[in-house]
Amino acid sequence: EDQVTQSPEALRLQEGESSSLNCSYTVSGLRGLFWYRQDPGKGPEFLFTLYSAGEEKEKERLKATLTKKESFLHITAPKPEDSATYLCAVQGQVDYKLSFGAGTTVTVRA
Amino acid sequence: ETGVTQTPRHLVMGMTNKKSLKCEQHLGHNAMYWYKQSAKKPLELMFVYNFKEQTENNSVPSRFSPECPNSSHLFLHLHTLQPEDSALYLCASSQGLAGEGTQYFGPGTRLTVL
Numbered sequence: 001e002d003q004v005t006q007s008p009e010a011l012r013l014q015e016g017e018s019s020s021l022n023c024s025y026t027v028s029g030l031r032g033l034f035w036y037r038q039d040p041g042k043g044p045e046f047l048f049t050l051y052s053a054g055e056e057k058e059k060e061r062l063k064a065t066l067t068k069k070e071s072f073l074h075i076t077a078p079k080p081e082d083s084a085t086y087l088c089a090v091q092g093q094v095d096y097k098l099s100f101g102a103g104t105t106v107t108v109r110a
Numbered sequence: 111e112t113g114v115t116q117t118p119r120h121l122v123m124g125m126t127n128k129k130s131l132k133c134e135q136h137l138g139h140n141a142m143y144w145y146k147q148s149a150k151k152p153l154e155l156m157f158v159y160n161f162k163e164q165t166e167n168n169s170v171p172s173r174f175s176p177e178c179p180n181s182s183h184l185f186l187h188l189h190t191l192q193p194e195d196s197a198l199y200l201c202a203s204s205q206g207l208a209g210e211g212t213q214y215f216g217p218g219t220r221l222t223v224l
Contacts, residue, residue: 004152034212043114043200043215044153087153096209097166100152 002027002092006101013078013108021073021086021104029093033071035064036087038103044087078108112136114216116201122222125191131219133184133201139214141207142184144176145200147218153200159184160207191223 005024013019025033032051036044048057050066057064061082063074073086085105089098114135123129135142144156158166159178173195175187184201198218205211 031209036215041198041218041220043116043202043217046212046214049212089153091209096207097155097158097168098153098213102150102152 002090002095002097002099004088004090004099004101006086006088006104008104009102010105011107013075013106015079015108015110016077018074018076018078020075021106023071023073023088023101024069025071025088025090025099026069027090027092027099028095031091031093031096033066034089034091034098035071035073036089038085038087040085047086075106078106080108080110082106083108114201114203114214116199116216116219118219119217120220120222122224123188123191124224125193127191128187128189130188131186131199131201131221133186133216135182135184135201135203135214135216137203137205137214139203139205139211140181141204141209141211142178142181143202143204143213144184144186145202145215147198147200149197157186188221191221193223196221196223 003026007022035047038044048064053068085103087103089100142159146154157176177185200218201216202213204213
């Protein structure tokens, strides 16, 4: 069974204080690793898909990287509007279902 | 309307009520999904539809009954729910067959069962 573990559970940052979120996974053949952002009371918003180890993708202050066992979401010089819960999910080659982690809730203080 | 929409956004119901959640996708996708999100827990997949045909029922209790009349609409009929069913119910859709494309989510329906 595919498993996803995200850490830390919560992260409080000062505006401009860069940090990283971790997503560790086990999957029988990775089809894709997905990052989503979720604001309170809203549905997850798609950010990135990573397909193979060594791949990196960037969007504004966010950069996602992938190894064979984990993915990192780096937040560079965060702003208060980056406050959200970030979800990681994996999809295996055998089972098309997405397996989600519990998320990391990021709070950025001005 | 764009993307994936869900109605109602909030729903409060008693354990003996019958209600329905509605989802509509405006993305031209072929696969649609229902997820349950409880506080501090990962999203749980409930049902999957491919081209209107149900391909997955993830051991969901029969008090939840899905319906997919076409590729753009998805319903979740609720009856005789329990308080532990209170959660955020999310609809998603993707291009191609289920699992082939990125899943895009609606805003969710916040359900409270009294």
